[in-house]
Amino acid sequence: xxxxxxxxxxxxxxxxxxxxxxxxxxxxxxxxxxxxxxxxxxxxxxxxxxxxxxxxxxxxxxxxxxxxxxxxxxxxxxxxxxxxxxxxxxxxxxxxxxxxxxxxxxxxxxxxxxxxxxxxxxxxxxxxxxxxxxxx
Amino acid sequence: xxxxxxxxxxxxxxxxxxxxxxxxxxxxxxxxxxxxxxxxxxxxxxxxxxxxxxxxxxxxxxxxxxxxxxxxxxxxxxxxxxxxxxxxxxxxxxxxxxxxxxxxxxxxxxxxxxxxxxxxxxxxxxxxxxxxxxxx
DNA sequence: CAGCATCCCGAGGGATACTG
DNA sequence: CAGTATCCCTCGGGATGCTG
Numbered sequence: 519x520x521x522x523x524x525x526x527x528x529x530x531x532x533x534x535x536x537x538x539x540x541x542x543x544x545x546x547x548x549x550x551x552x553x554x555x556x557x558x559x560x561x562x563x564x565x566x567x568x569x570x571x572x573x574x575x576x577x578x579x580x581x582x583x584x585x586x587x588x589x590x591x592x593x594x595x596x597x598x599x600x601x602x603x604x605x606x607x608x609x610x611x612x613x614x615x616x617x618x619x620x621x622x623x624x625x626x627x628x629x630x631x632x633x634x635x636x637x638x639x640x641x642x643x644x645x646x647x648x649x650x651x652x653x654x
Numbered sequence: 655x656x657x658x659x660x661x662x663x664x665x666x667x668x669x670x671x672x673x674x675x676x677x678x679x680x681x682x683x684x685x686x687x688x689x690x691x692x693x694x695x696x697x698x699x700x701x702x703x704x705x706x707x708x709x710x711x712x713x714x715x716x717x718x719x720x721x722x723x724x725x726x727x728x729x730x731x732x733x734x735x736x737x738x739x740x741x742x743x744x745x746x747x748x749x750x751x752x753x754x755x756x757x758x759x760x761x762x763x764x765x766x767x768x769x770x771x772x773x774x775x776x777x778x779x780x781x782x783x784x785x786x787x788x789x790x
Numbered sequence: 791c792a793g794c795a796t797c798c799c800g801a802g803g804g805a806t807a808c809t810g
Numbered sequence: 811c812a813g814t815a816t817c818c819c820t821c822g823g824g825a826t827g828c829t830g
Contacts, residue, residue: 744811
């Protein structure tokens, strides 16, 4: 577990080395940056529960604009996390559901989200402490 | 685990409801947004291994500017994930090390990073497939 | 209903130069 | 060595209006 070999840079511009240990060089950020968007985890979390239609997602996440809802859903779909199914009714309805890839991502991701919620008080406390010590 | 009660909005502006299930309303994003920065996970990953000095971190992450290195380290310190120790030598040296809180965060976080690296090919493939289907 | 198009703004972050 | 200080610019994302 503590393999200290190969002291090469962790990332070097375009190229990436996966030598020794892995963490986040280019490929990792290529994935992480997407789910780091402002609304990605929200929507992944919602769709992890069950499929939803566009309007339902709007209601679930009231603060999102339809522009960002559309865009984020497209990004998540493009990366293979969710599927989009159009029902040719009139007016049309569209359902979004999570894929297996999305579910496999959300498994570890949900652990981080749970950590964040559980440890939010500790983080806030740390900030207060830091800010006070900065008032020197 | 699948508690479907309380169909209230997941977040509502400034206020948050943690009703029914949790995912990421305000408190979660308050934590996530920080570690979602471009360099946060890089530095957390490095310092999860061992303490490093400023210059060492620069060498480990060649693409980062000293401005962002300083700023990201400060943010991580403020949120309680890392500690900063100054050795009054001349010239001065500063060591950064992970805290217990940081380690407890990195545990689930590293799982996501590992997922990202392992599934990067799947994501890239999904993108190609999506982009091809968009050439309609 | 489920979008797309357009305009616009602020924050995140890069480059460079200077300092205790 | 380990920063701080400026300048600058991209781009994520909000607001608004229109459509099949």
